[in-house]
Structure formats: structure tokens, C-alpha cells
Amino acid sequence: MALKIRLARGGAKKRPYYRIVVADSRMPRDGRFIEKVGTYNPMLPKDGERVKLEMDKIKAWIAKGAQPTDRVARFISQADAEAWTWERGNNPQKAEPGQKAKERAAEKAEKEAERKAAEEEAAAAAAAAEAEASEAPAEDGGEEASE
Numbered sequence: 001m002a003l004k005i006r007l008a009r010g011g012a013k014k015r016p017y018y019r020i021v022v023a024d025s026r027m028p029r030d031g032r033f034i035e036k037v038g039t040y041n042p043m044l045p046k047d048g049e050r051v052k053l054e055m056d057k058i059k060a061w062i063a064k065g066a067q068p069t070d071r072v073a074r075f076i077s078q079a080d081a082e083a084w085t086w087e088r089g090n091n092p093q094k095a096e097p098g099q100k101a102k103e104r105a106a107e108k109a110e111k112e113a114e115r116k117a118a119e120e121e122a123a124a125a126a127a128a129a130e131a132e133a134s135e136a137p138a139e140d141g142g143e144e145a146s147e
Contacts, residue, residue, distance in 0.1 A: 002026070003066035005058065005076075007040060008033060017041050020053065020072055022061050037061065040075065051075045 002025040009030055011017030020038035027033065038053040058076060062068070068076055070089050077086035097105070 003034070003061065003064070005037065005061060005066050005068040005072050007069070007071060015043060017043070020075070022066055035061070038075075051079070053079050055080050 003022055004025045005020065005022050006029075007018040008021045008023070009016060009018055018040040019033075019036050020040060021033035022035045022037055023031075023033035035057065037057045038051065040051050042050065044050045053075065055076075058068075070086075073086040
């Protein structure tokens with residue numbers, strides 16, 4: 001059984017209140033848990049008692065193999081650096097667009113390339129027509145001068 005030390009949401013709409021609980025990782029966020037080991041009230045000011053942890057229980061659960069989530073690990077390391085050292089998570093694919101967005105971007109790039117090619121062809125044709133038009137009067141003027 002994979003144990004997690006994580007937040008379970010409570011409180012009213014737009015008034016969040018979290019319990020810090022030890023739960024089986026397969027259970028839902030607000031579902032069944034094994035033990036409550038603290039609270040987190042984000043509505044309180046940062047310099048106040050936002051986070052309350054029972055460090056002896058948390059240390060015992062970590063010794064048993066429970067893994068804190070990223071947010072809870074941050075709380076634990078702020079309260080007691082010896083219990084857990086929080087390291088920033090690295091997810092380089094977090095900002096990467098989804099499959100459909102990639103397909104749309106590829107289609108857009110393809111249409112843009114076709115549009116640029118058409119513009120270049122039109123510009124080349126216009127330049128050729130302009131060159132022919134400028135050469136034609138010069139030839140006519142040359143013939144008239146020789147006659």
C-alpha cells in the first residue's frame with residue numbers, strides 16, 4: 001500500500017480549509033484517510049498560524065514509508081528541516097502543449113508556408129511582367145529611332 005501525506009480539502013465554497021492527512025494513494029482527495037496529522041488554513045495571514053503540524057506523527061509515518069506531496073513536503077521542511085528536505089520538482093513537459101494544440105500549430109504553419117509561397121510566386125510574376133513591360137517600350141523606341 002502506497003501511503004501519501006497530503007491535503008484533504010474542507011470548508012465552504014471560496015473558503016478553503018485543508019486537513020493534512022496520511023492516506024492510501026488510491027483513495028480520493030477528500031475520501032478515506034488513515035490519520036490526520038495537521039491542518040492548513042490559507043485564509044489566515046502568512047505570518048499567522050496557517051500551518052499546524054504534528055511533527056512526531058509525521059516523522060513516524062515518514063519512517064514507515066509515507067511520501068509527502070510537494071506542497072506538504074514544503075510545509076514539513078519549513079517546520080523541521082531534519083524531518084524532510086523539500087526539493088523543487090522538475091517537470092519539463094508541464095508547459096508543453098497538448099496533442100491537439102500541436103496538430104493545430106502544424107496545420108497553421110503549413111498554411112502560412114503555402115501563403116508565403118503563393119505571395120513569392122505572385123511577386124515573381126509581377127516582377128517578370130514589369131520587366132517585360134519596361135523592355136517593350138525600349139524596343140519600340142529603338143525601332144522608331146532607326147527608321
